[in-house]
Amino acid sequence: MAVANISTHGTTEHDHHDDHAHSDNFITKYVFSTDHKMIGKQFLVTGIVWALIGGFLSILFRLQLGFPDMDMTFLKPILGGWIDESGALDTNFYLALVTMHGTIMVFFVLTAGLSGTFSNYLIPLQIGARDMASGFMNMLSYWFFFVAGVIMFISLFISTGPAGGGWVIYPPLSALEQAIPGSGLGMTLWLVAMVFFIASQLLGGINYITTVINLRTKGMSFSRLPLTIWSFFLTAVIGLLSFPVLFSAALLLVFDRSFGTSFYLSDIYIGGEALPNTGGSAVLFQHLFWFLGHPEVYIVLLPALGITSEVIATNSRKPIFGYKAMILSMLGITVLSFVVWAHHMFVSGMNPFLGSIFMFLTLIIAVPSAVKVFNYLTTLWRGNLVFTPAMLFSIGLVSFFISGGLTGIFLGNSAVDIQLHDTYFVVAHFHLVMGSASFFGLMAGVYHWFPKMFGRMMDAKLGYIHFWLTFVGVYMVFFPMHYIGIAGFPRRYYSWTNFNFADMYTDLNMFVSVAAIVTFGAQFIFLFNFFYSMYKGRRAPQNPWRSNTLEWTTPVEPGHGNWPGEIPTVYRWPYDYSKPGAKDDFIPQTVPLSSTPESNLPHEAEQVKLEREIMAEEGADVLVANESKES
């Protein structure tokens, strides 16, 4: 009857959940844990490790770009043979660095590290559930991700180097071992790692969706869900629909690489010799890849936007402006994310008419995005702002979302894109709007929910230093790139010193590189703060940010099953901040409308009657209801 246990888990087992001592040993508690809180922390720590690796790789190629003639012999202890006799970086390894930086940041840090951490950690806590729908699947999800990470990590150290065809792995470059060293074993390992990663994402996503739909506590209707949950839910939906397509694309690529098929390959000569493959279509891969690739942008961004909604509303001490508009705009983004993929392919030789359709659809995404920005700003407007580090990072996100989003309107126009395609303008655009914005959302989430995760507070002053160095640093890094891009600098080039037109921006590139190194260095302040506070931080109170959502009604360090005793019932939406008439400036979701007559709005006063009726029924009905659930 293992099947039936899951449904009763939420209703019967937990009465004695916290009474009996768990015989957890180290392995079941910290390693193969099925508790959503531990799995969330595992994702977070793994994500941080990957962020450091990914960031370090970017520093390496920034050194090359900023200081092309630099003697890099001092890096020999780490890079070994990739630094040649004269102290220059190996050109193929440069391509591998760019590829791995992109892969690691997009998939391992901002997908698994962001959505994996907060979906796992917050969904059960904020909807009032004991755990995820399937703790076992959840554990598998983490360990598939871990295996993917191990394989990807190993690929960094093989003699031909890791994958080098760019994170988009376009064939034929990625399909032919003869093309570059990075398309050899490194590419094979990349594909294997990604298969594990896709499996991990699907297991996680299925779990998130099931949990949000099936395991909400009493009263937690969809119209009372915190926006964080809405964003995690929609992120999981996007992932569920798009990752299988990446799987299909990768599968065909594997067949082309290892079995000799010609899905993507046609009429290719290498070294004067014709390859046997005919009849393939390289553009086909781009279609399949970007059908995942574009939704992936929103898989990365939506959780950050959800976290920001929550943090901004809490720290503005105001209800979120346009709760329904926020949900609708996220729904709009979700739907639209699937019909804009070809804007990545304007220069692939597609029909210009088709291009203008995709341009039109792309520009429509500006509407829900602008709605969200407007709502963030109007939530901040005349609020009693509390500048916690999380709040600063959220405001930083809004800033990046605006400045990076505006250039998206340029790039969405096919005529402009043909000029700017694959230049540093694109690099600047997506690093601001997707990379930095999502990273700031991740940071906001860590600062905001650290007290819940570890029962201690992070140091706010170090948080401020971290924020300002990172915020200014990010703009210092990516703003100049717009100019470099408009000047026509293509991305992924090892050096431009061979081109006359590129001479004038040598100093600007140097500036960008220095800024990147400083910004990367600033992250160690965060690392210190994170790990120091985990053990030595100030003890956290139960509800440090005076927030409304359910996770703050759990004990400071919630045990297995989250709530000792019964799961709280929800009586109101999560954004009753500074409600006129109320004695506090926040009313948690667990406070019934009937106990706050002084602040109820007219329509809520009517709901009180309904609430009382339901309560009266519930009082007699509780047992019966539970029994029926057991079957």
Add this chain to the structure above:
Amino acid sequence: MEEKLAYTEGAEQPIAMHPKKFALWLFIVSVVMIFAALTSAFIVRQGEGNWLDYSLPEVLWFTSAVILLSSASMHWAYVSAKNDQISNLKVALTITTILGLTFLVGQWYSWEALVERDVYFVGNPAGSFMYVLTGLHAAHLISGVIFLIIVLISSYRYKIHSQSMNTMEMCATYWHFLGGLWIYLFVFLLLNH
């Protein structure tokens, strides 16, 4: 009264569906997306020309009939379990399993028929797609057969009856889905090969 109101027991389950069943449907969605991607790729690639024309192996008609039959016997198994006719349930599940294995053998013969037609996995993508679509479907069908065998074993242990239908319902859903998926692929190939 107010104090008492603040907490009531239990997680509401707003949708009357078992979480595991729901998860199965979501898994089915992801499988649908895999095949949607591959069949769209098929159409896009075909539109570019240089497409090998060949006739589909006749054995596919046979395997399609087999999988439809297996869906019928699956339904018989489901109804039997619902009415607590355990001996019928065992027979029906066994028949479904055998039909499932027959289908797989039939698909293997279709590959042999393709080779006889000089259509190989390596070569024109028209043929490669055929192998990928049938092969990937067969891989999913193998998982379905494994699921069936698990259900069959638990039926011998009297763990499936009208009061305990979850596993049975999930297995039936998955099996009907795999059958429907094959019919979709077959019709698709008939129209587009």
